[in-house]
Amino acid sequence: MWAVNTTELATTPDTRARTIVVLASGQGSLLKAIAAGAGDSYTVGAVVCDRHCPAADWAAGQGLPCFVVGLAPGADRAEWNRRLAETVAAVEPDLVVSAGFMKILGPEFIDRFHGSILNTHPALLPSFPGAHAVADALAYGVTVTGCTVHEIDEGVDTGRIVAQVAVPVLPGDSQEVLHERIKVEERALIVTVLQAADPMHPTITG
Numbered sequence: 289m290w291a292v293n294t295t296e297l298a299t300t301p302d303t304r305a306r307t308i309v310v311l312a313s314g315q316g317s318l319l320k321a322i323a324a325g326a327g328d329s330y331t332v333g334a335v336v337c338d339r340h341c342p343a344a345d346w347a348a349g350q351g352l353p354c355f356v357v358g359l360a361p362g363a364d365r366a367e368w369n370r371r372l373a374e375t376v377a378a379v380e381p382d383l384v385v386s387a388g389f390m391k392i393l394g395p396e397f398i399d400r401f402h403g404s405i406l407n408t409h410p411a412l413l414p415s416f417p418g419a420h421a422v423a424d425a426l427a428y429g430v431t432v433t434g435c436t437v438h439e440i441d442e443g444v445d446t447g448r449i450v451a452q453v454a455v456p457v458l459p460g461d462s463q464e465v466l467h468e469r470i471k472v473e474e475r476a477l478i479v480t481v482l483q484a485a486d487p488m489h490p491t492i493t494g
């Protein structure tokens with residue numbers, strides 16, 4: 289019979305790099321920053337996209353495992369969520385990061401990875417949830433907006449807030465200019481969170 293030293297098991301810290309799966313739909317600048325920040329704390333196990341996009345092309349060009357799980361117009365969304373979950377689960381990730389993924393994840397996906405899915409959003413939640421956060425913030429006339437990393441739950445950008453950074457709105461800002469200023473902070477913030485000892489509950493200072 290094997291003898292197991294339970295004291296050692298209980299006290300030895302887990303120093304293994306976490307495996308993360310990145311979900312993306314667009315240009316992939318967040319994905320690139322996440323990949324550049326990989327190292328001792330995490331590795332990118334795969335990139336999963338809902339469409340052919342620059343993020344998918346870049347991942348494939350880097351030799352990262354990349355899967356496109358498309359949702360045809362009118363197709364069964366629950367079935368798509370299950371296919372997406374199967375694809376992600378095959379990588380056995382410790383963490384799933386939605387980084388510019390432009391589809392809402394359903395319960396068939398969320399239940400599978402409950403408590404280990406993060407999203408990055410280009411506004412200071414709970415203000416301006418949804419797909420038009422930057423335009424909505426500009427239209428409202430706020431002078432400060434920002435970005436939020438939050439846990440994904442079944443609402444639209446309603447999950448527990450994990451980390452935030454404020455970004456000024458400057459006179460004359462267009463949506464594009466403001467979004468790019470936010471994305472500079474978004475890229476840094478998601479990497480900081482992922483490199484934390486406990487990315488779901490990071491201690492971020494400064």
Ligand code: GRF
Pocket residue numbers: 313314315316317318319343387388389408409410471474
């Ligand atoms: C980010 O601002 C993200 O929060 C939003 O879309 C943008 C993605 O940018 N949902 P990119 O494709 O990673 O460059």
